[in-house]
Amino acid sequence: MTEIDRLELGKKTLNMVDGPAADNVMNSLKDIAPDVGKYIFEWAFSDIYNRPELDLKQREMITIATLLTQGDTAAQLKVHINGSLNVGLTKEEIVETFIHCLPYVGFPKVLNAINVAREVFND
Amino acid sequence: MTEIDRLELGKKTLNMVDGPAADNVMNSLKDIAPDVGKYIFEWAFSDIYNRPELDLKQREMITIATLLTQGDTAAQLKVHINGSLNVGLTKEEIVETFIHCLPYVGFPKVLNAINVAREVFND
Amino acid sequence: MTEIDRLELGKKTLNMVDGPAADNVMNSLKDIAPDVGKYIFEWAFSDIYNRPELDLKQREMITIATLLTQGDTAAQLKVHINGSLNVGLTKEEIVETFIHCLPYVGFPKVLNAINVAREVFND
Amino acid sequence: MTEIDRLELGKKTLNMVDGPAADNVMNSLKDIAPDVGKYIFEWAFSDIYNRPELDLKQREMITIATLLTQGDTAAQLKVHINGSLNVGLTKEEIVETFIHCLPYVGFPKVLNAINVAREVFND
């Protein structure tokens, strides 16, 4: 795949997942670190997200679990809770993904993620 | 549900997921911290794992993603990569779950998890 | 102990530790993830907090040390710095718990925790 | 070196790196945990920062990499992105330090650090 093809596929995929939130991230990077935006398109959302072994619902479920676990990711969780809804996960499945993490990471990280979900669901 | 019922349901569920590995964890806790084993049965594998919103394949996928992300969890990843196979995830889906985490956590944690998977797959 | 007994004991214990802050956490969970509130009562504040081996002052000291260490827990630290005062720790003991963590976690996490303590003490 | 000498050297070094931001940190500690400020002067910015093996540009580059990696350090990153500029790193070198961390820690932590850099650069 050429560099242009990877960029285009990444834009299409990111748009499907994140919609307008994706544009905000890219615009915020334009002045200061445009190549980071390029790598998000070319690598994360083109090379990785389009691999056939998992579908987008599974990928977003994994994404919100890894974001919850690493902590200090409220901004990214907001984007990907929206993304989870966009690709077809229900609110119940999103919250249940967080609840399933309870025995592995404890309450504080799960409560933080639920707080972000509440904000997203209320919008 | 009574305390006995929760304990029994937890044992049944943990056995379904982890098989003999579960017994090892429980035995290793018997002398030093038996109640931790009790909480793993009653709470983690009874109350949490039996909630209807997600199936066991989804739960194990989330589990290995959260274990990979927090790091220093080789022992637990070993148990749950086995558990993932036991509930029907393929080797390809397990490795792909790890690969999907790459843009979120970077290469070191993903390489660590792949090393554990290699060991489990070779057994 | 029955499910109701565990719930009641948990409510009583959490109230003793956190007072009105506990109600806020529970209310915020009511619509979106009520079972998480139930687990906090039944498991964390009933099963765990009432074990006889440590008293509530020791438990809150451990709690604020673990919250400081994991990071991204300002909301939970606020609740448990208040909780520490409620169960009888002095302001000096709370700050000293943070200072003792300095050689183990470095300055950034300790400064973050001290900032939360300043807010709580000023209220 | 006497205690006074260490304190004075630390004040001088911290002032060179952080300027007015350093005073703010120290003032905010005065009432609640003055000794933490003392340790920052005596140990971090006297004993450590004045060791001859690395210069201040290298030290600030390492500092912003370690702050980015541990997460939940927006306040400290702000101080040390300013510090990086004060000791002679360019904006491009600062952002590139963050970009170099991408394969090791993933996008969320790097995007968080870039957001702090944008704020500092805009001031």
Add this chain to the structure above:
Amino acid sequence: MTEIDRLELGKKTLNMVDGPAADNVMNSLKDIAPDVGKYIFEWAFSDIYNRPELDLKQREMITIATLLTQGDTAAQLKVHINGSLNVGLTKEEIVETFIHCLPYVGFPKVLNAINVAREVFND
């Protein structure tokens, strides 16, 4: 306090807490990074551990909680579980400190710490 005094006080305190394990750490640093050993004596075990606000039992309890929480600290936990016994904590209090962390950090980190405790108790 002079540099020599701080060094001597730190040696005395570290010896009280860690006994022979302390010597091992110091010896292992002698060739490659002797100043790190110096800072452990002068700062951690002199300046910090001798502050009057908390006693050594409380300090070791906080230490093992923060080590458990940050993960990848088996070597340090081994030293400080021994240290906890040396300053008078019982095996039950040590294990209970770990159990109290369960709701805050989840099972994997607690199981890791219990495994280290089992090794230390068996020696």
Add this chain to the structure above:
Amino acid sequence: MTEIDRLELGKKTLNMVDGPAADNVMNSLKDIAPDVGKYIFEWAFSDIYNRPELDLKQREMITIATLLTQGDTAAQLKVHINGSLNVGLTKEEIVETFIHCLPYVGFPKVLNAINVAREVFND
């Protein structure tokens, strides 16, 4: 740049930094997750490592600081301490990079990294 060009440039760069250790990582990925090896070449060591804003000595200094900070990275630290020597950092600069992290991450992570450095230096 074409996919082949990126792959070739990545191989060349990784070989310069890591030498035979790089081959070991790639071989270990061949059966189970070959694309992860491909991304390490194409993205990490081609796209990122060849950006002109920082030189290889600076990049390896940042790499070992970020690896030390995230923890559970002994295998990767081993590769990159070797890499640091390969690109021209001295043993003193490597150890000093770790020492500089002390006030930011505390002693346990720094001691872990120094232990890996001792092993590498002794080989």
